[in-house]
Amino acid sequence: MATEHSRTAARLMVSPAVILLFLWMIVPLGMTIYFSFLRYNLLMPGMESWTGFDNYYYFITQHAFWDALVNTLLLVGGVLVITVVGGVALALLLDQPFKGQGIVRVMVIAPFFVMPTVSALVWKNMFMNPVNGMFAHIAKAFGLQPFDFLSHAPLASIILIVAWSWLPFATLILLTALQSLDREQMEAAEMDGASWLNRFIYLTVPHLTRSITVVVLIQTIFLLSVFAEILVTTNGGPGTASTNLPYLVYAQSLLNYDVGGGSAGGIIAVILANIVAIFLMRMIGKNLET
């Protein structure tokens, strides 16, 4: 199915998508790189001047950057641990036959479809609020002092909220992978006298490794840019206790009007994301061969 005629047609039909994505990638990114070398403040228009790597220097040397970097890594790492461990456990559980499988599945998946602003506000107000939240009510019922989650453990609270949103994703993908596990292979192992634990270690885990890698990589891409949850719960505070890199860039460029500094931060975020992306692309690329 490849004549010169169809090849020409194919090139023509693929080009709008390619050109649009190329522009989308190159124009704003080029501008960000350019801005990152300028002294550029929105409050002082017309005062732009070339500053070389100063913006990068100032961005990296501020305390907030290192806090944000650590917070970003904690956020990504924390959510990954919760969702992968929880996801494997939950997938194994849901893969067993039991009554009402369909309904439970639907309940487990639901959080993924809740928009980030809603999930953050629901958790913040209805659950974590130290006066009227569900957790406060429960603490009071046991005669305990209610805990102000978002003031005293802001990052952990955000990790919890984000993990709740992403647990269904991990579960769903791992469950799909589990269901593609060769039943005959399992039965053969059972005939060979392998115990449940052995079957889990030697058959299930290797089978899941690939899917776990995919889950980790894809979630990392999304988790590196968590924004809405922070914006509506803590605004990055108290101080910088829950500021991650995207939020810092947003604050610097659109709240402090420091376009140059924000752009430098943006480029740093791009570089970080690319390191993850390279691994992810390798994984998916391998899959294309088959």
Place this chain on the structure above:
Amino acid sequence: MSRKTTATRQAVVTVAAWTIGFLIFFPILWTIILSFKSEGDAIKAPLDVLTSTWSLESYHEVQERSNYLKHFWNSVVLSLGSTLLALLIAIPAAWSMAFVPGKRTKDLLMWMLSTKMMPAVGVLVPMYLMFRDFGLLDTRIGLVVVLTLINLPIVVWMLYTYFKEIPGEILEAARMDGANLRSEILYILTPMAVPGIASTLLLNVILAWNEAFWTLQLTTSNAAPLTQFIASYSSPEGLFYAKLSAASTMAIAPILILGWFSQKQLVRGLTFGAVK
């Protein structure tokens, strides 16, 4: 394994699965319950909440005070508009890559994927400035374009994996039967790929509906979709639980329903075909 232990085990699994499922779903369920309570009842202790009277008053208030329908409509226009536009661009592209693969097709697909990896925050500043300078801030058209571009790689990928499953011989048969390229795509490929195209549409409507970076950055009120509308409850209105719950329920209900229909496609779409 004896029959009895199997039965016991199934009982344990059933209880465990239902408990965990209920706990995970509980925040959503609680939000829905609170949305049918009065403001005064909503902040009571959980057991008192359940026994208090049910009412629709919060829904009325949300609509009166903040024009919920406008934001709902914005969400519909943005998610559906961007998805349809992306499909229009992606169907021909996916046709090319699935049925006339060349040496560089794979690289092209990977490159498209790589654009998706770029964190939005990396281009926040220029996008904001361009939107400001072209007068696109808080317009639906500007946001439709951005959402289209964000989701285009996923749309191309999903369609590509679906098209790959259609045997090339059928398209060749159409060609032998005298169909030109337009007829081939219109009468043969598209109808055959309807399930795949529908799944792609569904998943991308969901993703666009819930997109909460650009919608928060580039809109304020006129073009604001539900993500922005809900964010406005951040404070101090967030303390009005019943109203917040009613607004949230209305914001997530349509997509929750769509989402339940598209579980399978979700896996395939979000893993770019790496897990099927």
Place this chain on the structure above:
Amino acid sequence: MGQITLSSITKSFGDVNVIPPLDLTINDGEFVVFVGPSGCGKSTLLRLIAGLEDISSGKIEIDGRNATDAAPAERGLAMVFQSYALYPHMSVRKNIAFPLKMAKMPQAEQDRKVENAARILNLSSYLDRRPGQLSGGQRQRVAIGRAIVREPAAFLFDEPLSNLDAALRVTMRQEISELHQSLKTTMIYVTHDQVEAMTMADKIVVLNAGRIEQVGSPLELYRSPRNLFVAGFIGSPKMNLITGAEADRHGCATLGVRPEHLEVTADGPWKGVIGLAEHLGSDTFLKVAVEGVGDLTVRVPGERGLHHGQTISLLPPPDKLYRFDANGMAL
């Protein structure tokens, strides 16, 4: 009309040369079968004729018209694919009518032609079903119907029977032959099955690694294969090929003798032990280890009560021996 002339056509995919320069003329009304082992380029050759692939060089003429650069639709050929390639979302009626719809034929005429084709192919009662609701043989007929209504200059068949079970394959083989006799349109048929080739063809083209090994009628190929490849490919069971001292005694590098030509006699020159006897009722196939000659397959008509371990002697028929030189060419 349906004369197709290929003049020194070649095809390469990248650096791989699939079809070296190849010339072939297919006459109007002929049933031509391309046969060869898988990967021999027979399907590629068919797709080049169809226009689904470009030729790298050379010229294709259809009815005297240069069709080298013509799009598939412009060549006036119809193709039946291995997978049938029916449109799963259309009814049988719409499937068959699709080429007519593409040709913008008036609806009434479309209906008439579809009804007509359906009657010929016994599909009249299935016209409103979807391909998914049909059996393999019925799908095959729909694919043929879709080809017939176009009234093409030639039909191209790409291994059309390979997805059917053995019994159905025989029936469909006969139906296609009968169709050819009634339509008298040129048919080009690709298969790897030499039985199909032998039973259906007016002219067989034996292909190997993109090259034409021999062109001829089935019996010509059977009686006088031009080389070892054709000798080994045509005929079932395969011709016995003997090398070594026995071949030397006959003055050739390889000596060929067909299993059905070997005779079991009381005192033949070749003596051996039966290693395996397959009793089919109508025939008995023997595998005999002959001293100084090697393993030979023998086809004995009827049931002769021969069995494993028995020693027999074989008589090679002097007038039905095939002799090949060191290059594998017939002497």
